[in-house]
Amino acid sequence: MKAAVQTAYGAPEVVTIIDIPKPVPKPGEVLVRIVATTVTSGDARLRAFRIPAAFWLPARLFLGISKPRKSVLGSEFSGIVEAVGAGVTRLKTGDRVFGMHVFDAHAQYKVVPQTAAVTALPQGMDFAEAAALPFGALTALHFLRLAKIAPGQKVLINGASGAVGSFAVQLAKHFGAEVTGICSARNLDMVRALGADHVIDYRQTDFSRNGIQYDVIMDTVDTVSVAQFERATPPTGQLIASNAGGGMMLRAGLRKLLGGRQIIVGVAGELLADIETLRDLAAAGVLQATIDSRVPFTEIVKAHALVDSGRKRGAVVVEVSAP
Incomplete structure (x- = not known):
């Protein structure tokens, strides 16, 4: 499968699209074909390693000393369940889903635990809008x-x-x-x-x-x-x-x-109950996604550059595949 791989820390150009093995869901996991994802400010910070000085060393040890240990960025996504592992009951093949799960969403496929913050697409939202929500x-x-x-x-x-x-x-x-x-x-x-x-x-x-x-x-x-x-x-x-x-x-x-x-201060978690709350609020018209631009997957470097500019309005969506 195609994936946007980060080969080093630095400018948007350190991200290149290459072929990597397609993941296979293990027991309790779900394989999602990604339709849309985003480049967030968090992705840009990780790519460039813009980390507060107090946390520089522990973050470098965790993320990788000379180059990123996790080379595929992206946490929020929408797509279609392609396969499920043994024991999965909450989701099934063909489900239209969206959610958030750390790393690996800048690719054509991603595996997530069935317990992850992933749920059905909100009624009335398309894949790009749903990807811009989490x-x-x-x-x-x-x-x-x-x-x-x-x-x-x-x-x-x-x-x-x-x-x-x-x-x-x-x-x-x-x-x-x-x-x-x-x-x-x-x-x-x-x-x-x-x-x-x-x-x-x-x-x-x-x-x-x-x-x-x-x-x-x-x-x-x-x-x-x-x-x-x-x-x-x-x-x-x-x-x-x-x-x-x-x-x-x-x-x-x-x-x-x-x-x-x-x-x-702190970091927001990725809780299933919260993503379900947001799904319901979006379906009720309380929440709407604001999309700055929709960028083809082949141009994901441009998406990173737009986020780096600090001039985006809402989310920068990357369209990975057709629904």
């Missing part, structure tokens, strides 16, 4: 739940037009919050259409100096400073740093010990 929506759901968003709270989403931020706007609105989205001028209308009550052009306005106090700030692009956080929140305010660097992670730990305004 990473951003799972991340947004995880962190907004940790912040215990309540109806009537003022929630600010920084990076509201991105893969995570676009879903954070929709989910925060679903939870009953008054939502403000920060993005560039060209994306203001898009963020409004996603449900934001207010929008801010980050090039024109410093949100922390507009006199408004937000209960929760979600920073998806790691550009909110601690000073801005403290100016723009009450003493009970929370900062969700979903894309935090090492310094912000350290501050989060200290604030947990000392009290006061809290900083929430």
Whole structure:
């Protein structure tokens, strides 16, 4: 089968499409023919090894010293179940599915455990839209739940037009919050259409100096400073740093010990129950995927370059095969 293989750490050009063996499902596993996948900011960070300094050595030991130990990136995908291993009961051959499972989605086929965060395609969504759902929506759901968003709270989403931020706007609105989205001028209308009550052009306005106090700030692009956080929140305010660097992670730990305004950091999991929740919300029209572009599998290097540019709106979908 064809797979996009990363031969070294570095620029998008380290990714090349070559032939590798097609996987065979073991007992308890499912083989999915990939129809669509995405290149996420996480894929780009792993490809280039953009890791916070505090975690550089353990990450290098885990991921590979001189070159990546896992050479095929990609975690979110949609496709059709091609075969199942012995003992699989939850999914069957021919099922149209989507989900998230770490690595190996940038290929024509991928095996996943039947217990993985993979479920039926949401009604009303095509394969590209479904592939664009898991990473951003799972991340947004995880962190907004940790912040215990309540109806009537003022929630600010920084990076509201991105893969995570676009879903954070929709989910925060679903939870009953008054939502403000920060993005560039060209994306203001898009963020409004996603449900934001207010929008801010980050090039024109410093949100922390507009006199408004937000209960929760979600920073998806790691550009909110601690000073801005403290100016723009009450003493009970929370900062969700979903894309935090090492310094912000350290501050989060200290604030947990000392009290006061809290900083929430961490990594979202890949839970079957959560992907099923997102499927149901998408089918009900609560969530819609925002797709920046659809790139043929043969041009996946262009998808990496687009993500690296930092100018994408929503997800960059890679179309691997016909439905």
